[in-house]
Amino acid sequence: MSKAAYVRPLDMAHGRVDMSHGSGGRAMAQLIAELFAAALGNEYLAQGNDGALLPQINGRLVMSTDAHVVAPLFFPGGDIGCLSVRGTINDIAMMGAQPLYLAASFILEEGYPLADLKRIVDSMAQAARAAGVPIVTGDTKVVEQGKGDGVFITTTGVGVAYDGVTLSGDLAQPGDKILLSGAIGDHGMAILSQREGLAFDAPILSDTAALHGLVAAMIASGAKLRVLRDPTRGGLATTLNEIARQSGVGMMLQENTIPVNPAVAAACEFLGLDALYVANEGKLIAICAAEDAERLLAAMRAHPLGQRAAIIGAVLEDARGFVQMTTRMGGCRMVDWLNGEQLPRIC
Amino acid sequence: MRYVDEFRDPVLAQNLSASIALEAGAGFGYRFMEFCGGHTHALSRYGVLGMLPSNVQMIHGPGCPVCVLPIGRIDFAIRLALEHDVILCSYGDCLRVPASDGLSLLKARAQGADVRMVYSALDACKIAADNPQSQVVFFAIGFETTTPPTASIIKQAHAAGLKNFSVLCNHVLTLPAMEAILNQPGGVPLDGFVGPAHVSTVIGSAPYQLVAQRYRKPVVIAGFEPLDMLQAILMLLRQVNTGRAEVENEFTRAVTPQGNRKAQALVNEVFEVRDAFEWRGLGSLPWSGLKLRAEFAQYDAEARYPEMHFVSVPDHKACECGAILRGEKRPQECKIFGTVCTPDNPIGACMVSSEGACAAHYTYGRYRDVMQEGS
Numbered sequence: 001m002s003k004a005a006y007v008r009p010l011d012m013a014h015g016r017v018d019m020s021h022g023s024g025g026r027a028m029a030q031l032i033a034e035l036f037a038a039a040l041g042n043e044y045l046a047q048g049n050d051g052a053l054l055p056q057i058n059g060r061l062v063m064s065t066d067a068h069v070v071a072p073l074f075f076p077g078g079d080i081g082c083l084s085v086r087g088t089i090n091d092i093a094m095m096g097a098q099p100l101y102l103a104a105s106f107i108l109e110e111g112y113p114l115a116d117l118k119r120i121v122d123s124m125a126q127a128a129r130a131a132g133v134p135i136v137t138g139d140t141k142v143v144e145q146g147k148g149d150g151v152f153i154t155t156t157g158v159g160v161a162y163d164g165v166t167l168s169g170d171l172a173q174p175g176d177k178i179l180l181s182g183a184i185g186d187h188g189m190a191i192l193s194q195r196e197g198l199a200f201d202a203p204i205l206s207d208t209a210a211l212h213g214l215v216a217a218m219i220a221s222g223a224k225l226r227v228l229r230d231p232t233r234g235g236l237a238t239t240l241n242e243i244a245r246q247s248g249v250g251m252m253l254q255e256n257t258i259p260v261n262p263a264v265a266a267a268c269e270f271l272g273l274d275a276l277y278v279a280n281e282g283k284l285i286a287i288c289a290a291e292d293a294e295r296l297l298a299a300m301r302a303h304p305l306g307q308r309a310a311i312i313g314a315v316l317e318d319a320r321g322f323v324q325m326t327t328r329m330g331g332c333r334m335v336d337w338l339n340g341e342q343l344p345r346i347c
Numbered sequence: 348m349r350y351v352d353e354f355r356d357p358v359l360a361q362n363l364s365a366s367i368a369l370e371a372g373a374g375f376g377y378r379f380m381e382f383c384g385g386h387t388h389a390l391s392r393y394g395v396l397g398m399l400p401s402n403v404q405m406i407h408g409p410g411c412p413v414c415v416l417p418i419g420r421i422d423f424a425i426r427l428a429l430e431h432d433v434i435l436c437s438y439g440d441c442l443r444v445p446a447s448d449g450l451s452l453l454k455a456r457a458q459g460a461d462v463r464m465v466y467s468a469l470d471a472c473k474i475a476a477d478n479p480q481s482q483v484v485f486f487a488i489g490f491e492t493t494t495p496p497t498a499s500i501i502k503q504a505h506a507a508g509l510k511n512f513s514v515l516c517n518h519v520l521t522l523p524a525m526e527a528i529l530n531q532p533g534g535v536p537l538d539g540f541v542g543p544a545h546v547s548t549v550i551g552s553a554p555y556q557l558v559a560q561r562y563r564k565p566v567v568i569a570g571f572e573p574l575d576m577l578q579a580i581l582m583l584l585r586q587v588n589t590g591r592a593e594v595e596n597e598f599t600r601a602v603t604p605q606g607n608r609k610a611q612a613l614v615n616e617v618f619e620v621r622d623a624f625e626w627r628g629l630g631s632l633p634w635s636g637l638k639l640r641a642e643f644a645q646y647d648a649e650a651r652y653p654e655m656h657f658v659s660v661p662d663h664k665a666c667e668c669g670a671i672l673r674g675e676k677r678p679q680e681c682k683i684f685g686t687v688c689t690p691d692n693p694i695g696a697c698m699v700s701s702e703g704a705c706a707a708h709y710t711y712g713r714y715r716d717v718m719q720e721g722s
């Protein structure tokens with residue numbers, strides 16, 4: 001009678017990632033089984049193959065991929081795990097599609113604590129479960145110490161476009177209205193406050209959220225949507241400039257309609273930053289036909305992630321693609337592309 | 348947000364804007380220079396420029412410390428970081444400034460230099476305390492506003508006996524630059540100055556008497572909020588219209604006639620005036636910059652690395668920054684503005700920082716130029 005070989009379970013409390021966890025051998029199989037599969041488990045992952053065999057999908061497929069490198073890996077309101085799941089879900093949703101499946105690929109740095117990795121993977125599992133979008137396949141590689149930044153995660157998503165819905169950054173038309181789903185700048189300021197060791201009395205939490213439910217409600221409203229986009233890196237200003245350029249139109253915003261949480265406004269003021277350029281991870285911009293704007297706004301406000309939605313401006317005819325804004329003061333200015341990285345001003 | 352919203356009230360702003368239009372009347376043109384880059388930024392960012400009548404023109408002055416920093420000084424910092432293996436600490440807005448050989452502090456970092464962004468001089472000192480094996484250099488820039496913190500940190504380093512900390516001092520003085528503008532041969536078409544906000548909290552309002560009395564130009568010291576700016580412009584118009592040239596203080600909530608004497612004493616203890624300092628766009632100006640006094644020489648990066656020398660780098664030939672900083676030209680009148688010279692690829696000083704005249708106009712105001720051309 002052959003005795004089953006004893007395998008010492010992974011030491012999740014004190015263990016660390018080592019090179020063998022990426023070597024393709026028994027150690028890697030153990031990491032996958034005890035950490036990844038245990039947390040993310042679903043019928044597709046359980047197939048245990050190099051890829052996942054998925055049921056037939058009817059409709060137009062949408063695919064998107066996103067690499068996540070964030071420092072710090074844990075920040076107020078979230079971590080790289082939930083961020084990497086929701087980031088790709090949102091990219092699929094912004095295409096006017098229902099996200100169905102995700103793939104995740106990890107680059108781990110030798111020496112990274114398994115306890116932290118488990119926190120990240122658990123967070124991914126929770127985010128994927130809450131969103132109803134399973135992670136069906138994945139990969140893990142380990143790089144030598146000093147050649148990574150703890151954990152990098154790339155997620156790829158597949159979704160199916162809603163029937164009759166075609167959204168694209170080049171479809172904005174003069175006269176259309178611009179809607180924003182909520183207050184801007186929370187994610188960027190949450191990260192910055194951690195990165196720079198700035199402690200605010202009321203901590204600013206990242207707004208990380210999966211937006212596909214909100215998008216479903218918006219599409220169900222029947223409003224003629226033309227563009228959806230989530231203003232992540234570069235913030236609202238940069239995303240609007242991208243759309244203006246793609247569509248060959250201008251825009252006019254009303255500053256007093258753009259929601260900003262007081263703590264974010266204060267932190268921006270303090271650091272000399274402009275909230276219009278600060279990253280978001282749970283907000284979307286919608287451009288729709290003017291006659292449907294109120295209906296779309298009502299649908300957005302009825303959803304928990306769109307309670308503070310607002311119509312923030314309109315699309316204009318302007319071949320130069322300039323985004324302008326009537327300031328709270330009643331003056332006018334341009335809202336230009338972000339120039340490089342937004343850096344604090346000295347005085 | 349309390350203490351901020353009060354100074355951005357749209358109704359008060361519209362009232363002030365109407366009073367300015369009334370005071371300015373029609374026809375006669377007014378040209379005021381806001382000296383300080385913070386004012387340039389505020390005028391543009393809050394759309395204040397669009398609230399002024401067309402015969403009131405704001406000329407953007409040289410009070411942006413990043414813009415007036417000569418390339419040679421940044422080259423100096425980059426060489427220290429690359430060749431001498433120091434940890435170079437800098438305020439964020441210096442990091443992108445283009446230097447010689449296609450480098451900037453950020454690009455030097457990509458080449459392996461240890462360049463770190465700090466929010467205050469104190470952070471640089473902490474980095475030195477945490478890294479006793481490395482030399483740490485703080486790249487100190489700014490007008491009188493940022494000088495006292497640098498002085499304070501040098502004294503703290505001295506008291507703590509820090510051996511691995513020094514300062515590359517580029518601190519400059521406001522009044523010599525104002526005088527340089529006013530001393531232009533042939534005179535300057537300026538009707539008055541909006542005086543700096545933060546600088547004046549340190550030096551006080553009294554020193555500007557020189558400008559009012561010797562050069563007969565009104566000065567109104569203003570805060571950085573949009574209502575401050577509108578109020579100051581109205582006060583300047585009233586001075587001009589009644590033939591006065593006085594120093595008035597709109598920013599009374601922070602500025603006194605004598606300024607912050609404690610800060611002045613601290614600066615005097617640590618720094619002395621250089622014979623001359625080169626300004627980007629304005630050239631070498633006498634008595635316009637500060638250096639560490641001999642008793643603090645061990646904290647002076649220029650003394651610690653005597654083999655390093657400042658090498659002057661001339662401004663680009665087509666660049667009109669000099670004329671713009673002196674108030675002779677407007678950004679859009681420069682041939683390379685918005686074509687070769689953009690915030691992503693700045694050629695001249697004024698395009699470098701968001702407080703610079705050209706960058707502010709490019710980022711916030713250039714839509715007006717094109718509309719004027721088209722109409």
